Amino acid sequence: MVPEDDIIMSTDTRKLVTIITESALEHNLLDDIERLGAHGYTITNARGKGHRGVRDADWSTSSNIRVEVVCDAAVAKAIAGHFREHYYANYAMILFMCDVDVVRPEKF
Amino acid sequence: MVPEDDIIMSTDTRKLVTIITESALEHNLLDDIERLGAHGYTITNARGKGHRGVRDADWSTSSNIRVEVVCDAAVAKAIAGHFREHYYANYAMILFMCDVDVVRPEKF
Amino acid sequence: MVPEDDIIMSTDTRKLVTIITESALEHNLLDDIERLGAHGYTITNARGKGHRGVRDADWSTSSNIRVEVVCDAAVAKAIAGHFREHYYANYAMILFMCDVDVVRPEKF
Amino acid sequence: MTPLDPIVLFFILGLIAGVLRSELRLPPAIYEGLTVLLLISIGLKGGIELAKQPFAELVGPVFSVMLMGFLLPLVAYPVLRYLGHFKRPDAASIAAHYGSVSVGTFAVAVAYLASHDISFESYMPLMVVILEVPAILVGIIMARGISRETRWGKLSHEVLLGKGVVLLVGGMLIGWVAGPVGVEPIAPLFFDLFKAILALFLLEMGLIAASQISSLRRYGLFLVGFGILFPLFSAVVGGWLGLMLGMSTGGVMMLATLAASGSYIAVPAAMRLTVPEANPTLSISASLGVTFPFNILVGIPLYLQFAKLLHGSGG
Amino acid sequence: MTPLDPIVLFFILGLIAGVLRSELRLPPAIYEGLTVLLLISIGLKGGIELAKQPFAELVGPVFSVMLMGFLLPLVAYPVLRYLGHFKRPDAASIAAHYGSVSVGTFAVAVAYLASHDISFESYMPLMVVILEVPAILVGIIMARGISRETRWGKLSHEVLLGKGVVLLVGGMLIGWVAGPVGVEPIAPLFFDLFKAILALFLLEMGLIAASQISSLRRYGLFLVGFGILFPLFSAVVGGWLGLMLGMSTGGVMMLATLAASGSYIAVPAAMRLTVPEANPTLSISASLGVTFPFNILVGIPLYLQFAKLLHGSGG
Amino acid sequence: MTPLDPIVLFFILGLIAGVLRSELRLPPAIYEGLTVLLLISIGLKGGIELAKQPFAELVGPVFSVMLMGFLLPLVAYPVLRYLGHFKRPDAASIAAHYGSVSVGTFAVAVAYLASHDISFESYMPLMVVILEVPAILVGIIMARGISRETRWGKLSHEVLLGKGVVLLVGGMLIGWVAGPVGVEPIAPLFFDLFKAILALFLLEMGLIAASQISSLRRYGLFLVGFGILFPLFSAVVGGWLGLMLGMSTGGVMMLATLAASGSYIAVPAAMRLTVPEANPTLSISASLGVTFPFNILVGIPLYLQFAKLLHGSGG
Ligand SMILES: Nc1ncnc2c1ncn2[C@@H]1O[C@H](COP(=O)(O)O)[C@@H](O)[C@H]1O
């Protein structure tokens, strides 16, 4: 396999944090994400099923959003910790993360 | 690099299986996914192009969905195997998976 | 951990390249992606925030798309290089990639 | 309008299709568009009439209706908490839903009175707006006390500038400023199509209500009983208040309907953010799965009978 | 209505814009909303008329039209399989499309007869519903025999409770129960706007039809020929059946149109799940890219001439 | 139509709700649907009238208006570049926006004249189409010279087959072919609902305009001044040209309005792809955040006064 860093000059590794949760949380979440040090985010509308049952877009209080944040490991850790503490108990939410190679590492 | 397991206390590794396929399959697919042992799924609407040509959302029989399932390796294997056997021959479908760190591993 | 290649018979590793950028670029981008050797792509509509400010779907000139391409490392490198050269200076865009296991490697 | 009015029939069609698990569904954008049209129509019509009314006459109704909005959830809470054995946040959240109002129910009542040629006080849309807020405050305080954590500023911004309030109040102001002649060129959409738009809206509401039934089965009979009996109680309170305020038969019926209706848009959104421990399924399934259908199919005709009775012309 | 009727002109505008690869496109939610309105309108109108009709008169037409729905795909299949050299599942799937019906085509025929002041049997919307199902059954059986694998229960649920059937049947029932007077308040949307809504719908249909042309080029002339000639054959069968059933000129024309039209919503969805080996592009491009435009631009006026001829007043 | 016309009131409601950061927003699909309806309505109405007009009379207006479309951005560019100190691509892009037109502004002007019973030359919608293109060409050439890199073919395809042009031209052709009688069955949607649809459209435009205000604060006073003064200059040019062409008072006012309006759909999209170095926020916030509200609230009545003045009946 090609070593990661060889693929493009200024490639570097960052965390991609993905959060899937209730649309109602959108404003709060984005505030948190920025406050915790991320420089951007991307949102798509989603539907799904988990421990809190089916959530599809038909009825606005039960639709989901899928939020992605590319950031360094420290910020990722902060986001995961904060969300676990503040939202996990009462909201439909999952969070997972993985390593990604980014092209303009200075952006994130 | 920070070792994965250090990022958050209860972090653990799971598989993220992503399937992109025809919207028409939605019901069948979700039934299968649950039967094969996954505890949840997330769906977004998508469009795209592959070996079976362009599929954009304009015309309902040719729109795509993008399904994500976070699960353990055994379930991931089961899903990939089942889909390959039942759908690959006749439907527009791709499936890929990667490792992700999850925060509440007991959920998946 | 289960060794990757054991999960399913014909599993193989490819790159998943994800690009988040302005909707206005859609046609150009897809042309490029195909010309650079990818065999397919998937698009979802998205909104977000980055260095060029908030981009939400309300007003068509400021909505985003999220494009995914599964391809081999060489094509991924070509895409990342081409986009960096042609679009990074003037357009809202981020690009990241990671390794994914694919089931029908011959497709990509 | 009998139960056989086409508007009600569309609701029943939606209910049946939903119960039979039909794939029928209006696109969310269309459903939202219909809601916008209904809110503007109701506001406009109220605003036009309002222009004819001396402002001083509003003071009494505004304050007493606001008071009712504070009191109804205070009555509902102990019933839910001690009779229903709901947890504190759940009881508070459900109580807040029933102290507030449903614009959809109001719209059907408007159409119902129109088809019976019964007029009502023109400031009624304003009462819808006024009833939206107090119940939310009471709900939050019952759930968590006057907590510092609650961001009251942000909350009141969200409630007061929510879609419902802006369109109702905005529509009223436009109708008031433009007057009946000024509004004429836009009447073909906002007035002539009102009933048909309401019919489509109710089709989707039927589908949504039906989708709540499975949750109801899970949460039991108490919630069903509460979703029917508490509105009946509220209707009596609302109707009586209307009478005290010297309202016409139509006005009494309207205030009874408003009191009897439960919120399913503004309150759920506010509760989700401020009282997250409350299970949103409980309140939504009661409000949408029981009370909304009950009011459309049974309540509204009943409240008119009741209003006539109060006015001594019952029939 | 000549080819210059604005409705047809909107279809042509869509076709041309599509062929020139314009970026014009209606939002999917709007297109779906238009479809819902058309289905309800057609159902309502049928239901109102139906109220005037003795039920017994329905039995004959219902059964013979159902029979036609079984037979037409049985004729189409061998033509596709042995003349067209299509694979078995493809031949079966295309045959199923042509045995079923297109509501869009029906709506244009309704508008066409209305603009010629020709009435037709009020139960026609029911025939649309009845024709949806048999062809799907025949198609599946031709493709795979009476296979155990086919989940007939699930399938029939999906077909019978699909959007089209629910809205047509629901609209008919509402029209039937509410009657002409009851429906009046919702007429401004469902009746007065019918033709304009149909025009917008046809604009999008033109764009969609144009997008099928490139697939057609790939799959060749046979499919184009079939997409024109088989409908002509079906129209003769349908028209003759209408005459046998003692229908009026309008009714004969309508049954010819229904027979000649091919499905592009219910059947594709059902075939995709039950006969996945069939290439969906083949049937959709024939049905949408050839037969739909042919019927709108040429077929419908032709079928009226044919109906007049059968009734001995042709011309 | 005074500033108190309900249409303008809806725009003001949107503006205020937007400034107060209300969550109100029309679903994008609905907003797009409204735009489609407005474009078709304007086209149809123009086309019907056009049928009465000898073609030769079009030649003069078409060419002189096209010339105006080339010249206006050439005037705007040096102002922006040397007085405003904008970078070359930014100056070129903003100039292109102001050389082109806004269909929304045109629609309000149509409604304004209608409510004043003032007619205007029927070929005006054609002028909207004609003004869309030249400014884009000039903008690109000013930004980058006649560069080989610009894919002119692709660009002209995108502009000429964009939604706006296709629906306006298509609507005109349909109106022209079908004539006043032929269009009657679709009039309830396209003509009777025109003003109400415009009102909803302006509600959303108000929300969008308000969302541009924060960018404006960042980019300063010059842009605000330019967004008001340049349109006034353009209006004088347009009005004078109308007079030279022998247009009626309504026509003069219309041409002044078209000249004064700035694009916010076709030009931004074209500039983004051909002059990517230009900051799209600058041109959009000027065009949508300043010029559009100015024209709706102040400009349109002013341009009518101006047209009357030019015709010597100023009042
Ligand atoms: N195992 C899973 N895989 C993918 N998505 C999931 C999974 N579990 C939950 N989700 C998504 O996360 C949302 C909230 O999950 P929950 O808190 O478990 O109800 C669900 O509505 C799904 O969209």
Ligand SMILES: Nc1ncnc2c1ncn2[C@@H]1O[C@H](COP(=O)(O)O)[C@@H](O)[C@H]1O
């Ligand atoms: N190489 C690829 N990268 C990303 N998405 C793909 C790729 N190939 C196919 N897809 C997606 O998967 C769907 C089905 O693919 P296919 O079966 O190849 O037609 C397409 O419509 C695309 O949305």
Ligand SMILES: Nc1ncnc2c1ncn2[C@@H]1O[C@H](COP(=O)(O)O)[C@@H](O)[C@H]1O
């Ligand atoms: N750190 C980030 N994480 C996730 N998405 C991002 C991030 N930064 C930017 N984006 C997305 O990429 C788009 C363009 O980014 P930019 O070029 O930084 O404005 C934004 O509108 C976001 O949707």
Ligand code: NA
């Ligand atoms: Na209430």
Ligand code: NA
């Ligand atoms: Na047929």
Ligand code: NA
């Ligand atoms: Na201009």
